[in-house]
Amino acid sequence: MPQTPAQPDIAELSALIEAHLHLEGPLLPILHALQAAHGHIPEAALPLIASALNITRAELHGVISFYHDFRTAPAGRHVLKICRAEACQSMGATGIAEATLKKLGLDWHGTTTNGAVTVEPVYCLGLCACAPAAMLDDRVVGRVDAAKLDTLLAEAGA
């Protein structure tokens, strides 16, 4: 993921918002585009979105906070999601997850000090048949165990 510039350019943000205004229900596409471009939804974009869509900052806050995947601050270079839903729990995901967090010295949603990996919970990746499951960035992984996770984390540079 690209490093986020400290002060995103207002004109650039506006152009990105503008590009989606023709869509029906443009808010989610705008938020996705912003997150794709910046790794999170920059605060400077919020008044611009509110003004472009003629909605209030409260409504915007409601939407952004509803979706766990929208970030208000940048994540690490890689995001590791560990499934905590029922099937994975029954296959021992809780223990694996706790061990991983402990090893990295993180809490859920935490990022390693070198900025390499953010660890997040996820509730079902649709891989119940291959539980426990995890996802590194866009790649899903089934039947994870401690060794597999170590490989993934090493890959990510944690």
Next chain:
Amino acid sequence: MKDFIIPWDADRDMGTPAREGKPVTLTIDGFEVTVPAGTSVMRAAAEAGLQIPKLCATDSLEAFGSCRLCVVEIEGRRGTPASCTTPVAPGMVVHTQSAKVKTIRKGVMELYISDHPLDCLTCAANGDCELQDMAGAVGLRDVRYTAPPETGLANHFAPRNTSGEANPEWLPKDDSNPYFTYDPSKCIVCSRCVRACEEVQGTFALTIAGRGFDSRVSAGAAGDDFLSSDCVSCGACVQACPTATLQEKSVIELGTPTRSVVTTCAYCGVGCSFKAELNGDELVRMVPWKHGKANRGHSCVKGRFAWGYATHRDRILNPMIRDRIDEPWREVSWAEAIGFAATRLRGLQQTHGRKSIGVITSSRCTNEETFLVQKLARAVFGNNNTDTCARVCHSPTGYGLGQTFGTSAGTQDFDSVEHTDVVIVIGANPTDGHPVFASRLKKRLRQGAKLIVIDPRRIDLVKSAHVAAAHHLALRPGTNVAVVTALAHVIVTEGLMDEAYIRERCDWDEFQEYAEFVSDPRHSPEATALLTGVPADELRAAARTFATGGNGAIYYGLGVTEHSQGSTTVMGIANLAMLTGNVGRKGVGVNPLRGQNNVQGSCDMGSFPHELPGYRHVKRDDVRDIFRQAWGVEIDPEPGLRIPNMLDAAVDGTFKGLYCQGEDILQSDPDTKHVAAGLAAMECVIVHDLFLNETANYAHVFLPGSTFLEKEGTFTNAERRINRVRKVMAPRNGYADWEITQMLANAMGAGWTYTHPAEVMAEIAATTPSFAGVTYELLEEKGSVQWPCNEANPDGTPLMHVDGFVRGKGRFIVTEYVATDERTGPRFPLLLTTGRILSQYNVGAQTRRTANTVWHAEDVLEIHPHDAENRGVKDGDWVRLASRSGETTLRAKITDRVSPGVVYTTFHHPDTQANVITTDYSDWATNCPEYKVTAVQVALSNGPSDWQEDYAAQAERARRILPAAE
């Protein structure tokens, strides 16, 4: 508070809004009930007297279906549908109390209560809590969820767990709003507050942040509290909250009220109905009454919360007199004060003639009180020297609509806005001045109606959440007539007028003359663009939208009337409405938004010097005869003096005495210095008011007034609706205002014997045809009526001019634009226009004495960044605002809401005295002052002007009070 648990009265919550539709019959719990199609099963059950348990539903909001407490069983349908979201169907058979739904409800309730504190006995909503009621109604006896011993139970209400560790889910109370608190620990996340903010108020200040167990009501974004959010403190969320999560601070402090009285708000011309809820004679809260026909259960921050002025320590409760205005006040008995006033007034008449004294009636007092004050002038003083503050606001409405339609009032009721398709708002700022109407308008706009705003300033309606004007014509102040005529030019020259309507309803010859006039190319948008500053294509587009968009309604305010051509613009507006066939049915019309609670009524009651009650000229022998017979005195056939004439005559030494009830002319009337000089020249100024207002600095007699909470009477709102004002507590000053006027009249030998305002209303009805059918019994029965109410319209008249104009044929009047004499030039290059804001009201005598000052502590000058930069003015700087009349200082606020060349301020604070700046130019027909256009210059300043300092010193001297002699 038994009535909250078993609310059998008419105010009970029906669960979902009423619908209009064909009747549908169904059976609920064995009872047959017939309701309009589209009604929810929940509401149908309520109509049959069956309350289905509910938490997230309330009848001011559309159904939401989230709480799952209102589930029912319907024969032939699977599952247990929510009764709030299920519409009725013919022949439907519903069971609201089957074993299955009872079990579900108990389970749902158990889950709710598992995350709710059980501190009911010390909770502010104790006895007024729907959660409590529903727990009772479903028979909840046990909550089975117990905390796991090692981790404790996750909840939102306990600040700490049993080990003393902080609970991350617990949030502290938000008490940033001065009038209510938000306690997240009591929230059941029913979303009623969020929906009320959106659907009812239209501000969208609230949201639900997060999801699932983390869902929280949030004002604004993360980091906001209620005060810093977009919240306008209308109270709709507090009203909608079923628990103590959103709770009035007054209830927290004083306890739940035990009795209520329906009455009418004393702020703006919307005339909202409220339930004053009390314990004994202590007012606990004001709650908008859902059956109020003007407000339909909604309110704004002023009426809902800003009533504390009624018991403010500044209120004067004892009469006071003094021989000269440089002396301190002496507190005296009522008898002495009244005797002193009467002797002085009679003395002045003996020395200086019958016409040397007069009255100013109040647009804040009741119809009955106003009637008596003008009667005092006409029957006791023996002259027609009566005027009212409508002189400075809507007198051009009276004249303009009288000339064109034949009556001096708005043509619609407020419900009409629900049927409108295109709205023109001209010279009005409803979200601030008439907030409850604005909410109803915004609701209609969100449903798709189009909006055209004609205003020099970008008012909130031009663009606010989910509302945007199709066209904003940001004209230069003072060019209303040119813009309105240009609109007519486009409609006529492009053939967009409603010819059939004009032929049937209006005078065709006059129309042709008018059409020829407006078709002249000099009235085209292109020709006038340079003058008005409105781009021609934008104006053309607006004209087409209005003429072709369906039901077109025009709402206007003081930005129309308070000009040298105020009356002309009113006539221009009437022309536009007739031209497009937009008078005489729902959803259309010409609607003046009246400023004060009873300004319509005070005009109706004959407050003007040339008109007896019911807008009948004093020259008419037949009308004078009616009053001669009723009052037993001759009525002077000569019109009396208007307020500006009184002041001029005072300066000239021919007008010597004034009885001024409930109006602060020194602050509200233009050219403050001239007003002060006039008042100072009088020998007996009687101020009858709640507070020592600015005018009282020049008074010899102060008669303490009573508030709207302390008397019986009626107010008439902007839609001609006569609403009852009911006494909820005894007058703290000892007398209702009508009694005080009667004492003064009797001290001057009148011999009046009124014992109740109903008797005054009977006299009004007997003498004034448009009120002929109005009685207190009728008002009691109907709740309110709109005049004319007489034999022809026994239930009143919601819509005027339905079958034809009151004057017969609608009259088109040629509206030639004449520029005001107030011009910008090198010394005064900017145009000042004035207005008001939501939290303050008029001169602020009431609202400045409430916590509303947190939103607006001082008047500020709005200036465009371009003009500010030219003058080196930065945001928040002190600036000197000077005109040809005077100067004052205030802080600058830099904003592009105003156009370059235009500055804007409010007039709520006496230490700013915006009216020191305004000129004495006025409307050609009615003398309504030209507040909205003053040529000014703005420059950086260090502090208050000389005038402000002198004024403050004089005011302090004039307000000294000696204690009463023992």
